[in-house]
Amino acid sequence: MANGSPIVALKGVSKHFGATKALENVDFACHSGSTHAILGENGAGKSTLIKIMSGVLDPTSGTMEMEGKPVSFSKPSDAVDKGIVCIFQELSLVPDLSVAANISLANPPKRFGLIDHKAQNRIAEELLARINCADVNPNSLIRDLSLSRRQMVEIAKALGKNPKVLILDEATSALTSKDVETVYALLGQLKADGIASLFISHRMHEVEALCDTLSVFRNGTHVETFAKGTKSDADIVRLMIGREVGSHYPAKPNRPRPAPFLKIEQLAWERALKGVNLEVGKGEIVGLGGLDGQGQKELLLSLFGVMRGLQGTVTVDGTRIAPNSPAKAKADGANIALVPEDRKTEGLMLPMSIADNLIAASFNKVSNGPFIDGKKEDAAVRSAVEKLQIKVGDVENAVSTLSGGNQQKVVIAKWLMTDPDIILLNDPTRGIDVGTKQEIYKLMRELAEEGKAILFYTTDYAELIGCCDRVSVMYDGRIVSELEGDAITEEAIVAASLNIGTDGEAA
Amino acid sequence: MIERFKYSLRQNRGFYGALLGLIVLYLLYNSLHPRGFSTAVLIQNANEAVVLAFVAVAQTIPVLIGGLDLSVGAVMTLASCIASVLVTGSPAEMTLGIILSVLAGTMFGLLNGLVVVYGRIQPIIATLATGAIAIGLALFVRPQPGGDIDGDLNWAITNAVFDFAETYGFADDGNAAWLQPIAWIPVPLIILTAVMLLVWVPYRRSVTGRTAYAIGSAEGAAYMSGLPIARAKIMAFTLAGFFAGCAGLYLAIQTSSGNADVVQAGEYTLKSIAAVVIGGTSLLGGVGTAVGSIFGAFIIRIIEFFFRINIGSFSIDPLLQTLFQGVVLLVAVSLGSLRLTRIKNRLDVFR
Numbered sequence: 073m074a075n076g077s078p079i080v081a082l083k084g085v086s087k088h089f090g091a092t093k094a095l096e097n098v099d100f101a102c103h104s105g106s107t108h109a110i111l112g113e114n115g116a117g118k119s120t121l122i123k124i125m126s127g128v129l130d131p132t133s134g135t136m137e138m139e140g141k142p143v144s145f146s147k148p149s150d151a152v153d154k155g156i157v158c159i160f161q162e163l164s165l166v167p168d169l170s171v172a173a174n175i176s177l178a179n180p181p182k183r184f185g186l187i188d189h190k191a192q193n194r195i196a197e198e199l200l201a202r203i204n205c206a207d208v209n210p211n212s213l214i215r216d217l218s219l220s221r222r223q224m225v226e227i228a229k230a231l232g233k234n235p236k237v238l239i240l241d242e243a244t245s246a247l248t249s250k251d252v253e254t255v256y257a258l259l260g261q262l263k264a265d266g267i268a269s270l271f272i273s274h275r276m277h278e279v280e281a282l283c284d285t286l287s288v289f290r291n292g293t294h295v296e297t298f299a300k301g302t303k304s305d306a307d308i309v310r311l312m313i314g315r316e317v318g319s320h321y322p323a324k325p326n327r328p329r330p331a332p333f334l335k336i337e338q339l340a341w342e343r344a345l346k347g348v349n350l351e352v353g354k355g356e357i358v359g360l361g362g363l364d365g366q367g368q369k370e371l372l373l374s375l376f377g378v379m380r381g382l383q384g385t386v387t388v389d390g391t392r393i394a395p396n397s398p399a400k401a402k403a404d405g406a407n408i409a410l411v412p413e414d415r416k417t418e419g420l421m422l423p424m425s426i427a428d429n430l431i432a433a434s435f436n437k438v439s440n441g442p443f444i445d446g447k448k449e450d451a452a453v454r455s456a457v458e459k460l461q462i463k464v465g466d467v468e469n470a471v472s473t474l475s476g477g478n479q480q481k482v483v484i485a486k487w488l489m490t491d492p493d494i495i496l497l498n499d500p501t502r503g504i505d506v507g508t509k510q511e512i513y514k515l516m517r518e519l520a521e522e523g524k525a526i527l528f529y530t531t532d533y534a535e536l537i538g539c540c541d542r543v544s545v546m547y548d549g550r551i552v553s554e555l556e557g558d559a560i561t562e563e564a565i566v567a568a569s570l571n572i573g574t575d576g577e578a579a
Numbered sequence: 580m581i582e583r584f585k586y587s588l589r590q591n592r593g594f595y596g597a598l599l600g601l602i603v604l605y606l607l608y609n610s611l612h613p614r615g616f617s618t619a620v621l622i623q624n625a626n627e628a629v630v631l632a633f634v635a636v637a638q639t640i641p642v643l644i645g646g647l648d649l650s651v652g653a654v655m656t657l658a659s660c661i662a663s664v665l666v667t668g669s670p671a672e673m674t675l676g677i678i679l680s681v682l683a684g685t686m687f688g689l690l691n692g693l694v695v696v697y698g699r700i701q702p703i704i705a706t707l708a709t710g711a712i713a714i715g716l717a718l719f720v721r722p723q724p725g726g727d728i729d730g731d732l733n734w735a736i737t738n739a740v741f742d743f744a745e746t747y748g749f750a751d752d753g754n755a756a757w758l759q760p761i762a763w764i765p766v767p768l769i770i771l772t773a774v775m776l777l778v779w780v781p782y783r784r785s786v787t788g789r790t791a792y793a794i795g796s797a798e799g800a801a802y803m804s805g806l807p808i809a810r811a812k813i814m815a816f817t818l819a820g821f822f823a824g825c826a827g828l829y830l831a832i833q834t835s836s837g838n839a840d841v842v843q844a845g846e847y848t849l850k851s852i853a854a855v856v857i858g859g860t861s862l863l864g865g866v867g868t869a870v871g872s873i874f875g876a877f878i879i880r881i882i883e884f885f886f887r888i889n890i891g892s893f894s895i896d897p898l899l900q901t902l903f904q905g906v907v908l909l910v911a912v913s914l915g916s917l918r919l920t921r922i923k924n925r926l927d928v929f930r
Contacts, residue, residue: 128803149805164803168796168865173789178805186784211586342923370924378925397925418926 077140079104079268080125080156080237085134087120094120096292098134102237102285105266107259109279112289112312118272121289122239125270126158127151149178155236159226159243165214172196172210175229199228204254219365220248227255238262239270244278249363249570256282277566288312320510321538322517329541329556330355333525334494336375339384344370346549347384352494352525357516359540359560360529362569367549368529369413372496375527376410377401388494402433402490409433409492411483411500415476419483422472426464427453429471429482434489456485461511477508484512488519495519497528501535513539533562547571593859594871596914600857601874604881612888618739618763625765626737626833628880630655632771633826634847635854635872636779637688637819642855644815645795645864646702650691650710651823652848653717656839658684658827660717663726663837666828673729680831681824687713688820692813702816710848717839726836733835736766767829771873774825778818779869787814795864854879856912882907 078101087095095117102108112118123129125136127145135142138154145151151158165174172192173180181191196210205224214222223243230238240259244252259282262269271283279286280300287297288311295311303311330353339348344367352358360368374382377395386393388406395401401408412418420429430453431438438448453467460481464474471482480500487495497516501509516539520526530536536543543560545553545568553568555561588595609615634651641648658680665676687709694705735746741762744753753762782788790811793801801808826847831837851872852862858875860867886900895903922928 147805148803152805160803164800166793166796166800166804166865169789169792177789177793178786180786180789186781187786187789189784209582209586211583213590373924373926380923380925 076103078102078137079139081137082121082124083135083137085121085124085131085136087117087124087129088132093292095124095131098289098292098294100287100294100297102268102270104236104268105263106285107263107269107271107283108285108287109271109273109283110287110289111279111308116289116312117292118289119241120292122158122241122270122272125151125237126156126239152178152233155234156239157230157233157235157237158239158241159230160241164229165222165226167215168213170210171200171208171212171214171217171225174214174225175199175210175232177229179233195232196228199232200225202231203228203258204251220251223247224251224254227258235267237268237270239272241272244273252278320513322514324517324541325355325521329353333389334375334527335387336371337385337387339371339374339382339386340549341370341374341379341382344549345374348546348549348551350527350544350551352527354493354523354525355520356541357520357526357528357539359536359543360527360546361533361536361543361565362546362552364531366546366569368546369498370549371546372410372498372527372529375401375494375496376408402492407491407493408496409487409490409494410496411480411487411498413498415480415483420471420479423470425468426457426462426471426474426482427467430456430467430486430489433486437489452489456489459488460485460515477504480504480512481508484515492524494525494527497526497530499530500528501530501532533565536560536565537562545569591859591868591871593861593866594868594874595859597858597871597874597878600911601878601881604878608881608884608888611885618765621763622737622739622765624880624884625767627884628877629767629771630826630830630833631847631850631854631880632873632876633774633822633829634851635858635876636775636869637822637826638848638851638855639858639860639867639869639872640791640815640818640822641702641706642852642860642862643795643864643867644791644812645798646695646815647852647862648691648706648816648819649703649848650687650706650713651819651826651851652844652846653710653713654684654687654820654823655827655830655847656844657687657713657717657720658824659831659834660721660827660837660839662828662831663721663728666728666732666832668729673732677828680828681821684824684827685817685821688817688823689813691820692816695816696809696812710844714839714841714844717837721837721839724836724838724840726831728832728835730835733832736770736829737833738766740764740766740769742766767833770829774822775870775873778821782818783868787811791815792865795861796866850879851876853908853912878911879908882911 081101083099085095085098086093098117098121100121110118110121120129124131127148127150130146137143143154166177172195175196176192180187181195182188183191193210200206200208200210203224205221205228208217208221208225214225217225224247227243244255247255259269259271271279273279284300285297286300286308288295288308290312332351333354334352336348336350339345348367348371350358360371362368370379373379375386377397377400391405393406395406398410400406416422421432427449431449435444438444438452457464457467462478462481462485464478471479474482484500501512516526516528528540537560540560543555543565544551545555545565547569548571552571553564555564609620612620614620634655637651638648661683662676662680665679666673667676691706691709694700694709695702698705731746735743739762740758741753743766744750744758750758787807787810790801790806790808793804793806794808794811798808854875855867855872856862856875857878858867858871858873860871882904886895886903919928
């Protein structure tokens, strides 16, 4: 651990959202010239912590000190003024403005009181060159850049604010491997310059490679802070989840691989999919792995009829299908359900009631002619709530009143009501609590046992290992590796994700 | 330089499309007009288009932050009624009247901004209400149509530069050699250009202006970047009031009168929205420019001009003009949605 007085220290900080305790009495400190990892499961309080440090949230109680002096931030710019800069996951970029304008957004260079475009472009070029992104034109609009490039612009923007404390929240998750290396080098350089970096990542090998200090959070409390190398990976994981790994996944059945039910051949779309071959049998859970943005989401959306201009073939039970809308994809013949990535925009109609959301994909099952039958609706809603054990007060309440985990259950229940043969899951456990996660794992296995074919995309390696009969790892729009049974290991998935051999060093 | 233009072309298809459409339509109109390509036609057209152009500019700024201002036509009416009372008498009195008319519009815009920001009311409904208030005030100022605006001012401002110089007796009553290259330009176009250069261009390059774009594009990102959101919203509506005030002032001078006409106010508001869309500004906010809206306003007016000329022996029954205008407008606006046919991810349609 670094010596001397900390640059930022939190003392007894709590943050409550209604009855939910996101952070409870947290003491935390970080030091200049250190790269400090913050580890913890989703919902452990990591993002609440950095939001408090960067002025997005006010703590319910407790104090924060910077260089020994108490500070309080009422808005993000207050934190920036003090030198705490956070790299959000592309949250702070304005899509319709140019790269240069975004980099100098809040504090542009001026001439005669007006924004100086030339100086602005020069600043952008310098910062982009510093992070090996000279190929990004400062005049491009953010909306025209790839996710990886956007993230790099976000990093350039943060560097332009001359941070004393730089917070990277999953900043490498969307990056290509080349950019990841650049960020690694940059972090080393920042450390040498005496800047404190707070690094939030779910990738243990990144943490191992980069950080000197680790802090573990669990259920809103700060469990422990220790220097790198003093604890084994298994110890760290135990600290994070508070119990042994692997125990919360249902047992996988031991049986021969079923015949393919959903068969994808040479599926290509734009630049995101470059010829995907994949088979899923009835009763199988097939995992999609790989780094974010390698075509997994596009693959699921393609199957669900969202993408235009697809090439290749998709067959279900030997019959070729080519749905051109979600309405067709869920209809007879294909019978596909997709639990989408963003439940708040694509999964739910937040202001509408729980009951309305539950029946939204299966009106035909609860209607007589053009009218919805109240009795059928009630019965369907009741059985869905029971089956998924959704904790609801009244099904007529707005779905937005539910917790994240229960909202996700509503999305899943809504699609199960259509009685699908093929279930596509896009990161269904993101941002929900451990208990609900376990219920979802159990449900997935039950559905598979009932004969559904399940294609499951997740960014969490542990889920791929724990839940899936097979795992297909995607890289750059292709499936580069297919793992089965005992071959599904973290090392194998990581190596395949970075498209290197198993014996290669994870970059 | 060329590369910058290439980027600008790709990023502002709507704007350049509107410019191209304007040029083509206006050349076509003039070649069909019996007295086409003459200063007289240009002056007449400019006078009829410039008020809508100002109102369209006014509408653009609230639209850029992702709102709609339904009061621009009403604020224009209020300013024109005030001008019809005040812009008269000695030059000093007239100057004061001009300033007060535009100031009234600006203040009303400021009120809109305060109501939207601090009342936390959606712009469309807030301005629906304040628009009615503006008409009410206009009726109070001028219960009967009329006014006594200075005749010299009316003549000087609604004609070419030559007439302006002649009226106020400078540049040898407009005959000086140096004036001749610009003597034919209609004064309304010069006023519009000057106001845009003095107000819109600096605004576009200020932090407040850029914040307006950022709010329309991604308000969350604007907040996270520490931009002055409340100030930018208030400023957007205030500027809308200013430009609507300019429109009202010009309308009053042009017609030498004021008229608290509810129907006219509503028509200007609705046409301003159409002009903004034709000019390449997204109703969702974040994309577009006020200059494009001026082109949009001109295009709307030119389409109307077409109905006045006989093409060969063919002319359109005046009773059907409104119907045809609606159809043409629909076609013009739908050109802007052509890009949707190229979208490869159908979800992007909703983004």
